[in-house]
Amino acid sequence: MTPLDLWLSRSIPMCLLLQSLVLMALCFPSASMCPKGCTCVRGEPLFHGLNVTCSQARLKEIPPDLASDTVILRLDHNHIAGVPDRAFHGLRLLRELNLSHNAVETLGESAFSGLEATLQLLDLSHNRISSVHKNAFARLKARVLVDDNPWHCDCALQQALGGMVHNHEAEARVLCRSSELRDHEGQPFLAVDTDLCNLAKRTTDYAMLVTMFGWFAMVISYVVYYVRQNQEDARRHLEYLKSLPSKPKKPDETDDISTVV
Ligand SMILES: *[C@@H]1O[C@H](CO)[C@@H](O)[C@H](O)[C@H]1NC(C)=O
Ligand SMILES: *[C@@H]1O[C@H](CO)[C@@H](O)[C@H](O)[C@H]1NC(C)=O
Numbered sequence: 001m002t003p004l005d006l007w008l009s010r011s012i013p014m015c016l017l018l019q020s021l022v023l024m025a026l027c028f029p030s031a032s033m034c035p036k037g038c039t040c041v042r043g044e045p046l047f048h049g050l051n052v053t054c055s056q057a058r059l060k061e062i063p064p065d066l067a068s069d070t071v072i073l074r075l076d077h078n079h080i081a082g083v084p085d086r087a088f089h090g091l092r093l094l095r096e097l098n099l100s101h102n103a104v105e106t107l108g109e110s111a112f113s114g115l116e117a118t119l120q121l122l123d124l125s126h127n128r129i130s131s132v133h134k135n136a137f138a139r140l141k142a143r144v145l146v147d148d149n150p151w152h153c154d155c156a157l158q159q160a161l162g163g164m165v166h167n168h169e170a171e172a173r174v175l176c177r178s179s180e181l182r183d184h185e186g187q188p189f190l191a192v193d194t195d196l197c198n199l200a201k202r203t204t205d206y207a208m209l210v211t212m213f214g215w216f217a218m219v220i221s222y223v224v225y226y227v228r229q230n231q232e233d234a235r236r237h238l239e240y241l242k243s244l245p246s247k248p249k250k251p252d253e254t255d256d257i258s259t260v261v
Pocket of ligand 1: 039041052053072
């Protein structure tokens, strides 16, 4: 046995071991794709993809390591306080997202961006949502459940709900905890027949009107003051002229003064 043979006979098992380690490392990420506290079931009879259940997992945020072929994602009964922008962006097969019974307070413009084409069901009920960006649900085709949230009924909410073309159910279930107009408080959103966006516009219009009127009044009073002052001067000037020793051109001068006034 040459030293080379000896070296080879020892290194071949080493190589095999190394190879299997590399293979394990390569396989490891897909094995760990199921986030901590969740159960992931693949190959359900109804769809190809992953059914991820993270219910009651004491999650404080949306798991960052979700598999891109997730079809159903259950995050209900956790402590999730917010949905970051593009939180589900990579999940191009997601059909059902259950965020009910969490602590979400508000939703930004792109919270659900990337899900427009696929999402069919979005459950946001039993959260702490009071306001959403006016485009939060724009272009979503999903059925959206939003009941049991402390909604503040304002222009943005009216626009957000109005943007959900396919979903009149959501609007029906929104109860105004507070509102731009006091008499809507405790009312279902559907009972609000005021255009809350025009309300804001009308307020600004009114403020504009008041300001313009203020300016106008100032200008008018200045003109009045100016004319009075000039009249006073003219009168004094006239008296002065009258007091002068008599002159033949007196009527002409009176005319001049009146044109000045
Ligand atoms: C998804 O998985 C959960 C639990 O793992 C199960 O209860 C549920 O029926 C599954 N959903 C579908 C559509 O297969
Ligand atoms: C979301 O999860 C809750 C709690 O498990 C369940 O009651 C509710 O029906 C689910 N929502 C949908 C739309 O399936």
